Amino acid sequence: MKKIIRILTGRQCGATLDLSPGRVKIGRDIEADIQLLDWQGDSLIIECYEDGRVTLELADEARARRFPEVLGDWVPVRRYDTVLCVGPADLTWPCDADLLDRLHSASAIAATKRQRNGAWHGRQLALKVGTAVCAVLVSAGIVVATINTQHSDAAIVRHPAPQARLADVRAVLDRLGQRDLVVSQRDGRVVVSGMLATPRDALAARTALAALQGTPVDSRFAVADAIADDLSAAAGDPSVQVRYVGRGEFSVTGHVPEPARIKTRLSDAATDYGDGMVTLQFHLSRQEVARDVASVIDTRDLRYVQLPDGTKEFTTVQPRSEGE
Template identity: 25%
Template sequence: MKLLRVLTGVHAGAQLKLAPGEYRLAADDDADIRLSDWVGAELRLTVDSQDVVHAKRPPPLPTENGAPSHHGAGEHQHVEPDAPAMTHSVADVTLDPTAAGDNQGTEQILLVDFVPMQFDDTVICVGPADSTWPSDVELLSTLLVKPDQDKREAKRARHRKIASVTLVCMAVGMAIGLGALLMPIQDSRAARRHDINDLAQHINRLLADQKLTELHAQVSGSVIRVTGMVSTATQDANARDLLQHTAAGVALRQYDIADVDARNIAESLGIAGVHVAYAGDGIFDVTANVKDPQQFRSALERIRHDLNANVKTLRTHITAIDKNSLPSTYSEMIVSDAIQYAQAPDGTKHIYIAEQPEDQTGMPASGVQPDSMTGPLASTLEACAEDFNNLPQAITDTSKVEMIRSALDATAKRVAEEVGETEVDRDSLAKLYRGLLAASRIVAQLHEKRNAG
């Protein structure tokens, strides 16, 4: 099956599949293929069983001045009288001799696939319906009339010859001129190279005089790079002044400050208990007292890639801390009977119950076991004892200080009231009462510290 595509005019871009048969293309309403802007005589398209397309068009009618009323394919173009014959990029028009006998005065044109044909102001093209078509611009570009190729080629050859001679002359002149110019430039570069090497050596001597022995100046192209390490910001200021007065604009500061690097390494690790110190010659000692050494090693390996060449080595000293062990030193401690409260240097608070001697945990002075008590007082004592035993774990949550304090005060008052009404085991009740008051005081101290902080 063939595909007909309109490339120009009002219907540009329109396409129609053509089955084998004959089609009349014109502007009237009875046409098989109607193009409203079609001018001139109608065009009959014939598609045979081999998908070969022919176009037939009646001969042009003469006008009053003897010129035809319409033009065939490509005949509307203007031709100069003395100009050579123009050639189209489309296929030559083929006349069917057999059809000429049957249709006297009717021209028959063979339409070649993907070769556009122009009929007056309209350009059409045929091709296989199932193939990939070129764009309309590519198809229309083949209709452009080419100039005389021989004449253009001769003209181009002359231009190329003249251009070649000109380029050769220019190249010879430029070679001579560049040779004359490069000789003093090379001498100047050699002298400059010698001067910049001397300047680098001079900077190294000045750095040594300033006790900045870990800084090194070396030539890199047309600049001097100063690398290494200074210990403090004071040494950095001294090095800046030296380079500014000696080689301003030539010396590039690419060294590190040890204090800054040590702080950056510690902050990048982000692990408590890590201390970084500079040991000299680009070596940093990293001391770590951590609970998870593997986590520390992973973090250290991660930041190694972010360090530049001025940091040569990271020496690690790792000490694993037992997660369940208590701190060995305290900044503050409060002791009250059975309850002990301690604060470690890192701010951690520890509250626990100290072990009591056996003579304090035996039989009460009254000889009455607490378990043998009955009545409301026994229930109160059991509740107070349970609160007292759970007190260390509860106090560690400072957000509940006020609630615990109020509960302890209420319990202490209730115990005091019942002790005054009942004659039972006053020693045990008094000891419990003192413990509750001590716990209340500790809670009050925690409350004051929290408000002060």
């Protein structure tokens, strides 16, 4: 199965490369097969095998792990400040926002497991200490009539009230200057939806929201830069420019031969992002296309024009009146 790699964040966000069987070096230096100007760390080696497996490891063999990391299809991985993803070349990929959301969800699950493991070890330690204390008290002939629950109460994780959680999330987004996002509550969870201008904004928002204690947040926002690039490609005309203007609205400008065709094509493409997610403002002007004429024959009453494709057009010349 043929694979491709896609860059999800950074200055080369949206760039893709076909992976043939062999080794590819990714990094900042000029010797890298995939050179990323904003790459922040050591160079990596991506190796693609005949059976479709793709692995990732450090280019420095002295520091590389014994067993390289296997990259799953559509499972994004973060290396330094760059997020990469590999997947089949012949299948439709999820959008970049969904892939980044998978990365955020995986990080949140891992953090939750670490918290649970820490709480479990804490309970085991408390049980051992409590058992030892009870043994000492019983051997001394002391009867415990009451149980102090002060410490057990302190161990209980208290989630903030729903309105307090919403306020905390809104405060985080306000500090980031992201006022176009919508904060709501569904099934006991806080949901943040809407659109962010750049992948850097999306990464900053996800990082800040993940840091909120006791407030699970579903991040369901899209990245405007990626959508603008997709819409520009869908237009099929290099003179068409798509620019994000805010609040889910994109401005489409250009001087094109068929504005109606561009409008229809981009309006259909915008529906792929969900109802009301993308609003398009068209500012297109018509470009008159000059026809290339191969030959012209002009007689007294008949004009004959032949186009380069062999098409012939005949027009009759109206006779002049005697007064002209």
